[in-house]
Amino acid sequence: MKSGLDPAQDSPEYEIVLRPETNWINLELKGIWHYRDLLLLMVWRDFSAKYKQTILGPLWFILQPLLMTVVFTVIFGVVAGLSTDGLPQVLFYLCGQLGWNYFAQNFNSNSTTLVTNAALFSKVYFPRLIVPLSALVSNLLAFLIQMATFAAFFIYFKYGLKTGGFHLDWHIVFLPLLVVQTAAVSLGIGLLLSALTAKYRDLVHVTNLMIQVWMYATPVIYPLSTLLSKCPPKWQWIIALNPMVVIVESFRLMLLGTGTVNAFFLSCSLGMTLVLLVAGLLLFGKVEKTFVDTV
Amino acid sequence: MSRPIIEVKNLSKVYQLGSIGATRLKDEVAQLWDRLRSRHTEQKKEAFWALRDVSFDVQPGEVLGIIGRNGAGKSTLLKILSRITQQTRGEITLRGRVASLLEVGTGFHPDLSGRENIYLNGAILGMTRAEIRRKLDEIIAFAEVEQFIDTPVKRYSSGMYVRLAFAVAAHLDPEILIVDEVLAVGDYEFQRKCMGKMQDVTKNSGRTILFVSHNMGAISALTTTALYLDHGGVVGFGPTAQTVNAYLTDRCCKSGVWKAGGKTAAPLQILEVRMLDASGAVQDEFEPEPGFTVEIQYEVREQVRNALVEFYIFSADGIHLLTSGDHDTAPERYEKRMPGFYKASAQVPGNLLNLGTYLLCINSGTHHQTFDSEEVISFHIIESHRMSTRSNRRGLLVPMLPWKTVVSTSSVTREPEA
Numbered sequence: 001m002k003s004g005l006d007p008a009q010d011s012p013e014y015e016i017v018l019r020p021e022t023n024w025i026n027l028e029l030k031g032i033w034h035y036r037d038l039l040l041l042m043v044w045r046d047f048s049a050k051y052k053q054t055i056l057g058p059l060w061f062i063l064q065p066l067l068m069t070v071v072f073t074v075i076f077g078v079v080a081g082l083s084t085d086g087l088p089q090v091l092f093y094l095c096g097q098l099g100w101n102y103f104a105q106n107f108n109s110n111s112t113t114l115v116t117n118a119a120l121f122s123k124v125y126f127p128r129l130i131v132p133l134s135a136l137v138s139n140l141l142a143f144l145i146q147m148a149t150f151a152a153f154f155i156y157f158k159y160g161l162k163t164g165g166f167h168l169d170w171h172i173v174f175l176p177l178l179v180v181q182t183a184a185v186s187l188g189i190g191l192l193l194s195a196l197t198a199k200y201r202d203l204v205h206v207t208n209l210m211i212q213v214w215m216y217a218t219p220v221i222y223p224l225s226t227l228l229s230k231c232p233p234k235w236q237w238i239i240a241l242n243p244m245v246v247i248v249e250s251f252r253l254m255l256l257g258t259g260t261v262n263a264f265f266l267s268c269s270l271g272m273t274l275v276l277l278v279a280g281l282l283l284f285g286k287v288e289k290t291f292v293d294t295v
Numbered sequence: 296m297s298r299p300i301i302e303v304k305n306l307s308k309v310y311q312l313g314s315i316g317a318t319r320l321k322d323e324v325a326q327l328w329d330r331l332r333s334r335h336t337e338q339k340k341e342a343f344w345a346l347r348d349v350s351f352d353v354q355p356g357e358v359l360g361i362i363g364r365n366g367a368g369k370s371t372l373l374k375i376l377s378r379i380t381q382q383t384r385g386e387i388t389l390r391g392r393v394a395s396l397l398e399v400g401t402g403f404h405p406d407l408s409g410r411e412n413i414y415l416n417g418a419i420l421g422m423t424r425a426e427i428r429r430k431l432d433e434i435i436a437f438a439e440v441e442q443f444i445d446t447p448v449k450r451y452s453s454g455m456y457v458r459l460a461f462a463v464a465a466h467l468d469p470e471i472l473i474v475d476e477v478l479a480v481g482d483y484e485f486q487r488k489c490m491g492k493m494q495d496v497t498k499n500s501g502r503t504i505l506f507v508s509h510n511m512g513a514i515s516a517l518t519t520t521a522l523y524l525d526h527g528g529v530v531g532f533g534p535t536a537q538t539v540n541a542y543l544t545d546r547c548c549k550s551g552v553w554k555a556g557g558k559t560a561a562p563l564q565i566l567e568v569r570m571l572d573a574s575g576a577v578q579d580e581f582e583p584e585p586g587f588t589v590e591i592q593y594e595v596r597e598q599v600r601n602a603l604v605e606f607y608i609f610s611a612d613g614i615h616l617l618t619s620g621d622h623d624t625a626p627e628r629y630e631k632r633m634p635g636f637y638k639a640s641a642q643v644p645g646n647l648l649n650l651g652t653y654l655l656c657i658n659s660g661t662h663h664q665t666f667d668s669e670e671v672i673s674f675h676i677i678e679s680h681r682m683s684t685r686s687n688r689r690g691l692l693v694p695m696l697p698w699k700t701v702v703s704t705s706s707v708t709r710e711p712e713a
Contacts, residue, residue, distance in 0.1 A: 014389075014390055014391055014392065014470075015388060015389070015390050016388070016389045017386060017387070017388050017389075018375070018378065018381070018382070018386065018387040018388075018389070019386050020381055020382050020383055020384055020385070034421075035418070035421070037418050037422075037423050037424040038418035038419060040424075041414055041415050041418045041424070042415075045404055045407065045411075045415055048407065048411070049404050049406045049407060052406045052407075052447075120401060120402055120419075121379070122374075122379060123379070123397045123398040123401045124377070124379070124395060124397065124398075124401045124402070124419055124420065125377050125378040125379050125393075125395065126419060126421065289380070289381040290380050290381050292374070292379055292380050293310060293380055
């Protein structure tokens with residue numbers, strides 16, 4: 001990309017032809033690269049604006065999963081007595097929330113991205129994907145803080161309380177890929193829903209419900225082994241269709257050494273991730289071009 | 296001539312009137328259901344062509360004004376050119392980076408400081424961080440907000456806010472700048488500064504500007520070429536003076552009479568405006584000499600205080616020449632107006648306006664509320680009998696000044712040399 005000072009007329013590179021046909025596979029990667037600074041600034045804006053008027057600031061990133069862990073431990077661990085595959089309950093719930101929270105935060109930011117940014121999008125052009133992508137990066141920072149919290153508890157349980165029955169697994173080398181997959185699933189479903197909510201406003205209510213139901217359908221507060229033991233084998237493929245199942249279970253396998261991940265589940269999860277991502281990009285790409293006409 | 300920097304070919308945009316606003320899933324399901332049962336319910340969708348076969352070229356460095364009534368398609372055209380929405384038919388070729396300024400301060404975050412918002416807004420408008428960093432001091436100085444640059448913008452006065460937003464926009468460096476009527480805000484001094492900055496840029500580095508405004512003065516001052524849109528089509532395209540003139544002439548009643556379209560809810564409404572020549576006949580062409588009369592009929596429906604009923608005269612290129620109201624000679628009328636019908640007339644003296652086309656506007660309202668505000672009649676000062684020496688005199692005004700010339704006995708007195 002050239003600097004803005006170059007006279008454009010001489011540079012054929014700058015010629016853009018706008019035609020009405022929607023190009024299904026136009027991802028505007030070049031445009032996104034040009035606006036990379038905007039992406040970073042949006043990440044930084046989300047971070048600094050969100051906490052400028054709070055007392056505890058970014059501490060909320062640590063407190064929120066901790067409070068949820070307390071609730072889960074009391075309700076599901078102590079009262080309901082759900083299995084944790086033999087793992088310490090606090091670590092089990094904290095770990096379950098790692099992948100899930102990153103997914104859920106991306107889902108929440110992105111499923112209404114066109115509607116919530118309608119005012120901005122109807123006044124200025126930049127590649128629309130910048131906004132959902134910046135959400136992925138913003139939420140990644142929250143995820144890293146949560147990882148650090150988890151690490152602190154892991155060390156405390158292992159060396160402070162000398163609790164046994166869990167260990168880091170060698171699969172942890174794939175952790176970065178797992179995070180990428182989580183981002184891909186949430187981007188795909190987020191884009192799909194944002195395109196749909198832009199057209200059908202009533203779906204906004206559905207997305208809130210959807211994320212709650214989805215959490216209970218994913219082994220966040222219970223291990224996959226429990227779910228599989230209660231499900232007849234011929235229906236287990238339905239569980240496999242939820243790409244988050246393998247993601248959440250893999251986090252446990254990598255960080256605590258216990259988890260049910262097999263080749264069938266893994267390939268289903270990867271397949272669904274790809275399907276959601278492609279479908280999301282395509283539908284979003286189609287809707288973003290004229291959605292401002294309907295707001 | 297080099298290749299056009301913008302080529303617009305047969306651009307059309309259609310809106311489905313029935314489907315403006317988000318649809319509800321229920322409606323679509325119902326439609327689908329009907330279609331499945333092959334029951335063709337007549338669709339109430341109506342096509343609205345916001346743009347119809349618009350074609351024009353813009354040369355590099357040209358400043359194009361886009362004019363037209365509300366709803367003529369100006370905003371739609373700008374939105375398509377800035378890639379905010381997409382056309383239904385037609386093709387646009389852009390040979391340069393485009394930045395559009397359809398709103399002041401797009402993406403400003405109230406909790407962030409002025410400096411932080413410069414970065415954010417600049418990036419939204421397409422600048423890189425390095426570019427912004429380089430221009431930061433210049434932008435801050437231009438906005439005249441040095442002292443408050445680290446204060447959250449929510450604490451800014453509206454004037455400071457607008458100045459900051461403009462300063463960022465004024466320092467954009469794209470080859471094509473698209474500006475909607477944003478200059479209508481901010482204080483007058485600052486507006487002029489911005490226009491100056493924009494003009495500087497055009498003259499020096501060949502930037503192309505597309506500029507939409509209802510202010511014919513701004514259009515005339517800033518642009519060289521104008522595009523006149525009406526009902527989505529191109530009505531005029533050419534040198535600004537000519538196009539603006541055509542627009543102003545079309546826009547108003549030419550017969551010398553204007554009548555209100557319908558009853559408003561306002562406590563006071565102007566019902567009819569007439570322009571009369573010296574003999575009392577309704578006219579839209581007047582000789583320069585005898586002048587003409589403006590007659591305004593209005594109804595006061597409920598007692599109002601501090602309400603004005605006035606007219607403005609604009610020149611064809613948008614210069615506001617004069618304002619006059621029926622309280623000028625009777626201040627008590629401004630204090631309080633009692634319900635009833637009124638007919639107010641004022642004589643505009645002869646030998647005041649030069650030959651040309653003018654625009655009569657009406658305005659009524661209080662400080663808080665506008666009741667009527669409209670361009671109502673366009674009229675011409677023409678000279679049918681070429682008797683005086685006034686023809687082709689330059690200047691907007693042609694007063695007959697009481698010259699006194701006497702025969703002087705000596706040459707101009709010089710001071711004696713020392």
